[in-house]
Amino acid sequence: MSWDYVIKRFLLFLAVIFVAVTINFIIPRLRDTNPIEERLYQLAAQGGVNVSKIKELTAIYEAKYGLDKSIGEQYLNYWNDIFHLDFGWTIADRTPVINEIMRAVPWTIGLLTVATFIAFIVGTIFGALLAWPKTGNFVKYFVPLLMTLSAIPYYLLGIVFIYLFAINWGVLPTAGAFGFGVKPGWTLEMITSVLWHAIMPAASIVLTSIGFWGLGMRGMMITTMGEDYMKFAEYKGLKDRRVFLSYGVRNALLPQVTGLAISLGTILAGSVLVEVIFAYPGLGNLLYRAITSNDYFLLQGIILFIIVSLGFSLFLIDLIYPLVDPRIKLEGGEDG
Amino acid sequence: MPNILEVNNLKVYYHTSKGPVKAVEDVSFSLAPGERMGLVGESGSGKSTIALALMKAHKYPASIENGKIMVGKTNLIDLDEEEMRKTRLKEIAMIPQGAMNSLNPVKRIKPQIMDALIDHDLKLSKTEKENFLTKLMESVGLDYSVVNLFPHELSGGMKQRVCIAISISMQPKVIIADEPTSALDVIVQRQVMETLYEVQENLGAACILIGHDMGLMAQFADKIGIMYAGKMVEMGTVLDIFKKPKHPYTRLLIDSLPDTNSKRDLIGIPGIPPSLLNIKEGCSFCLRIGQRTTSKIPWVKVSKNHYYQKCSKCSNYGKSKKRVKG
Numbered sequence: 001m002s003w004d005y006v007i008k009r010f011l012l013f014l015a016v017i018f019v020a021v022t023i024n025f026i027i028p029r030l031r032d033t034n035p036i037e038e039r040l041y042q043l044a045a046q047g048g049v050n051v052s053k054i055k056e057l058t059a060i061y062e063a064k065y066g067l068d069k070s071i072g073e074q075y076l077n078y079w080n081d082i083f084h085l086d087f088g089w090t091i092a093d094r095t096p097v098i099n100e101i102m103r104a105v106p107w108t109i110g111l112l113t114v115a116t117f118i119a120f121i122v123g124t125i126f127g128a129l130l131a132w133p134k135t136g137n138f139v140k141y142f143v144p145l146l147m148t149l150s151a152i153p154y155y156l157l158g159i160v161f162i163y164l165f166a167i168n169w170g171v172l173p174t175a176g177a178f179g180f181g182v183k184p185g186w187t188l189e190m191i192t193s194v195l196w197h198a199i200m201p202a203a204s205i206v207l208t209s210i211g212f213w214g215l216g217m218r219g220m221m222i223t224t225m226g227e228d229y230m231k232f233a234e235y236k237g238l239k240d241r242r243v244f245l246s247y248g249v250r251n252a253l254l255p256q257v258t259g260l261a262i263s264l265g266t267i268l269a270g271s272v273l274v275e276v277i278f279a280y281p282g283l284g285n286l287l288y289r290a291i292t293s294n295d296y297f298l299l300q301g302i303i304l305f306i307i308v309s310l311g312f313s314l315f316l317i318d319l320i321y322p323l324v325d326p327r328i329k330l331e332g333g334e335d336g
Numbered sequence: 337m338p339n340i341l342e343v344n345n346l347k348v349y350y351h352t353s354k355g356p357v358k359a360v361e362d363v364s365f366s367l368a369p370g371e372r373m374g375l376v377g378e379s380g381s382g383k384s385t386i387a388l389a390l391m392k393a394h395k396y397p398a399s400i401e402n403g404k405i406m407v408g409k410t411n412l413i414d415l416d417e418e419e420m421r422k423t424r425l426k427e428i429a430m431i432p433q434g435a436m437n438s439l440n441p442v443k444r445i446k447p448q449i450m451d452a453l454i455d456h457d458l459k460l461s462k463t464e465k466e467n468f469l470t471k472l473m474e475s476v477g478l479d480y481s482v483v484n485l486f487p488h489e490l491s492g493g494m495k496q497r498v499c500i501a502i503s504i505s506m507q508p509k510v511i512i513a514d515e516p517t518s519a520l521d522v523i524v525q526r527q528v529m530e531t532l533y534e535v536q537e538n539l540g541a542a543c544i545l546i547g548h549d550m551g552l553m554a555q556f557a558d559k560i561g562i563m564y565a566g567k568m569v570e571m572g573t574v575l576d577i578f579k580k581p582k583h584p585y586t587r588l589l590i591d592s593l594p595d596t597n598s599k600r601d602l603i604g605i606p607g608i609p610p611s612l613l614n615i616k617e618g619c620s621f622c623l624r625i626g627q628r629t630t631s632k633i634p635w636v637k638v639s640k641n642h643y644y645q646k647c648s649k650c651s652n653y654g655k656s657k658k659r660v661k662g
Contacts, residue, residue: 133396228433237423237424237425238421326442
């Protein structure tokens with residue numbers, strides 16, 4: 001791998017982060033309302049604050065939060081804070097934003113990475129088999145049925161699941177990431193509880209996205225099946241399994257990899273509805289809470305986190321893709 | 337010497353909803369080891385279908401209706417799928433048409449050669465492998481280092497050489513080359529054909545060359561079979577076909593070649609070939625020139641190894657040189 005290419009890609013990644021941070025800084029400041037003033041009026045409406053003193057209070061708080069400084073200075077401060085992983089404090093509970101995010105991230109990554117990979121692998125295999133002429137009838141008839149599920153939004157399927165499995169039959173828990181009585185830690189009880197609670201949210205994501213992966217793969221596989229190298233592979237007298245896997249699937253997979261990278265990148269943000277429905281303590285749920293409670297700092301922190309993770313996964317894919325497809329030159333040349 | 341390849345009354349039909357398309361109708365020919373046959377004919381005349389049928393790589397809705405394909409003492413028609421798979425490359429190999437895209441773009445050349453050997457249960461030690469690859473690449477005029485490259489790093493001619501190398505890697509007794517040079521320019525064409533000629537001579541394999549290029553055929557083949565509308569209408573040595581063409585289609589085909597001695601307009605073959613869908617028995621060339629067909633077309637022997645299908649109605653067609661320009 002040439003370092004030139006890696007450095008180029010990394011600089012691009014940094015540029016994306018820079019733009020994202022800047023926009024993230026500017027957007028809240030475009031509002032003509034003053035968040036501190038607003039918060040104080042809210043408190044005032046509940047009573048206990050002298051309304052006439054609000055202007056003075058606002059000035060004190062602005063000085064405390066550094067909002068009285070020039071915009072340029074604020075911007076530099078913002079960067080400085082980010083480097084120290086300081087995203088400020090949540091307005092709701094006065095805890096550091098970074099702690100809130102870090103508490104939520106593992107749940108989201110755990111649930112969604114696993115669900116995405118399962119959906120990707122199963123969907124891709126099914127899609128490839130659908131395009132393979134020697135596939136048995138079971139797959140040919142069963143998989144298209146499964147694919148119709150992808151027309152249902154995953155949150156809707158989630159609600160149906162809750163109704164059926166949790167409320168009607170009572171076999172699976174309705175909400176949360178683990179049982180109430182379970183003490184968090186690496187115990188068997190905790191692990192089974194976590195898995196038990198993850199079944200429904202994961203299943204609703206997997207079942208609704210298998211079709212997406214399957215149809216994409218099926219289309220690519222059909223194109224690949226028409227390629228000359230597939231015919232020559234047959235003339236060579238290769239075994240069916242080798243023709244299927246290392247000639248067919250291997251080539252049809254290339255666009256799927258890009259799709260996988262993008263969906264892994266959007267994992268942190270893409271799960272809001274599922275997490276809200278299942279009250280899963282992940283980043284999506286946190287984001288939802290931040291929006292409903294006007295928690296600017298939390299919101300800003302989460303969005304920054306999502307952008308960085310998306311940028312980073314795209315950067316990783318840029319590095320991995322030339323290994324998957326040798327025609328993409330690591331030197332960054334145009335031909336391929 | 338006994339024939340290595342014998343094709344008898346081969347019939348390949350494409351079954352469509354409107355009825356069978358008779359792509360190959362009663363084609364017979366035979367090849368001795370080392371013999372080279374050219375298969376010539378216009379698009380849709382059944383050349384490539386014959387090639388696919390010989391490899392038994394034809395796809396639905398094509399099916400072999402009838403006939404025998406004897407390679408040595410085995411009839412390929414009788415083999416099941418797994419036996420046929422093992423026969424490919426070992427007994428009968430095919431050099432593909434589109435050399436540009438015939439190699440797997442994501443694999444280096446070496447594994448693309450080796451996986452064929454592995455799937456034919458040939459196990460080589462590391463040094464044997466190295467020697468084998470060196471010899472193989474040498475035989476098609478390539479350097480050993482090519483095996484470590486990806487297909488997109490090769491030129492068109494090199495890719496076709498690699499394809500030839502793969503096709504001969506198991507030392508097949510019959511090689512089918514389906515327009516092996518169609519995507520190459522004339523100079524590379526010549527080089528590739530020379531390579532093919534050499535490896536085929538060294539192997540002593542019978543070779544079927546499919547194409548429309550009469551010049552290429554004349555240089556390469558020992559004998560030529562003329563395909564027209566799914567039938568083989570004439571078969572003879574290169575000299576027979578070029579000097580004494582008997583079937584009207586062959587004659588027109590030869591006449592249509594540019595003449596380097598005298599300045600004359602290029603002459604085409606009038607009409608278009610008949611649709612092979614539900615085609616009736618009889619002379620298909622009569623259909624082309626708008627005559628009624630007769631039902632029985634006998635094979636007529638002109639001389640040793642020179643045969644043609646003689647239709648009483650059209651066999652004199654186009655003998656006088658005054659013809660409509662095509």
